[in-house]
Amino acid sequence: MRDFTPPPVTATPPARPWVPLAPVLSRASFAKGGHAPVGNILDAGQVRLVTSGRVAIALALRAMGVAAGDIVLMPAYHSLSMIPPVLWRGATPRFYRVTPHAQVDLADLDARFDHRVKAIVVTHYFGFMQDMAPIRAWCDRRRVALLEDCAHCFFGEQVGASGDYAIASSMKFFPAYEGGVLASRRHDLAGIVLHCAGAGFETKVVLNTLEHSFAYGRLPGLRLLLAVPLRAKDLLWRLRKAGSARAPALAPASSDSEAGFDPAWLDKRSSWFARLLLRRVGHARIVGRRRANYAALQNACSDLAGARPLHAVLPDGACPWMFPLVVDAADTVFARLQREGVALTRFAETLWDGVDASVCANSVYLSRHVLAFPCHQELRADELAWLVDRIRAALQS
Template structure:
């Protein structure tokens, strides 16, 4: 039965990413799925893209080399290769985002490919053993991109263990303002990091706390910090005014924390903040995995039978801890605009690809970029927020399907 005329819950403001709460620290340390950090040499850096650059550098990527990147990608994945002096070529992906091995083998045969970046999109692990064999046969390095898959395994093989190096984006899974990691289970990491200064440390902590306060978490702490936060805002505004007046002041935090696609080499030797590292040590991995899986399955059930859509993955594999819930939508622009007006957080991953990457390069990537909308399923969503999200998405799909194209 259609619910077009069913009143929706009142508009809510729900967190698009994990935010801190007291509940984040409950639930136990032992997760049902392995972590990217388990059994690996690791360096905690400020973003996943910095980790990509460091991984490529560790593989000896340099001028004249080619790095193969999936045609379905975030534009932030490309500048790290350019930082190393390499060129980037794109390989095709299959409709489920798995790498097209035949296309990769064709490009490897050209002989200039130094490294391949393979991504576990949306937290659903791929079987990378065949790609590993291809890399070994052609002498290419493999970087396992686990930015969407901090936890997980495929057929008992933990994410991050197949590549020469693996990278992660801790700020996608933990309630922190910045953070990424470079790891390897195959090599020792010859990477030395240093602190980024008091301003960065303060901003990383306060921004994470303010994100929690903005969504109604940690109310007692918010009251206690009200005066210091007002002082911080005044100092920040004064600093910005000096910068706008022509003074040059270095950024206190990497632009990656504010959703840019840039690669700032000044952060290549900086470690993640003390606050972010402390959160990683203290919050419950078991809760992250269990709640993300539950929230993903709940949203999939809520959308079962909704018109004009289908989940990218028919089922959530046992070994997956999802980053977001990816939905293929027949009328994506209409649905997106409807949900945007309602204030629903979402991501259109791959909608903007690197210049020159289009359907002629990879039809599947272009199709995914046009039709996919991803919705949050992170661990910080409470019962009311999830119910509101489910209702809004289903209502938007039904409303748009009822309007003639």
């Protein structure tokens, strides 16, 4: 284990956070863990492994028959990346309300419904599942297709089982550069045929996954061994970009945290390396470590003024994506933590044009006040302790 030296406070944000925001590959990634395994999205029927959650959304909408003139009900609290697949189908997103704790407002669904509504997307935020039984019943009564968005919720009993289709973002839970899941228990996925995206894509996934790991001090022996090939790769990448400004992307925009959607990735399967990690990385360890790290963050923030966890309790069996903290002075705290190199994100910080307090005041409030911190399985004890210390200092100042 490398020594973790707390970084000094800087005047400007560092190039990257001092601890990893997302899982990074390490030797410990492959440990099985001492906790009983729970279900996951891969158990939710037939599965297709694609390159991102938004590609899976697009494939699901196409399979549902969503087309021009249709309405897709979307949560007003959302990632911008969820919307382009709807527009690609020629449909119109219509946004429904959520409660203060990001649960579906069932009464508002009735108010938003008309004969043009073809499908609804329901999101399990931060790893906390919605109560799906009443939502499934609502869809059945109105003959509306249900897309279960499990991008934040890869693990858990019955994850993905209620929707006509379900999607997930495996790269939020596994130490891989890309990866998404389309699953269905109710429909045949045999018609969805996927192909390899090519040697360049396969190579980039391996190298980017490893470089991200090396940047945070993991796998030092392998880093030394690959030092020369990685330098050569950087040179080739630069020459490729300089040689053709219109060269096709070697990986989807989602892998670099961009919100764009490129239909060229619809028929591309997830890389060999990402699929290998899905099988080999310890599932029970992911769940156990994430729950333990979440509990540590929740305990650390329980007595702080001006902040409170979005959820008071982590349900049994739930595997969190991140730790969401509602902060009164969110802008000030966020800016300070960024300057200090703290890893955090603001899910739904920017909402789709036209989604304001008149559409859903709770969504606007959550987008402005929820700061989400990493609780993934690859955080080491010293990194978690430093993260806790920085959060407490920022909120007590």
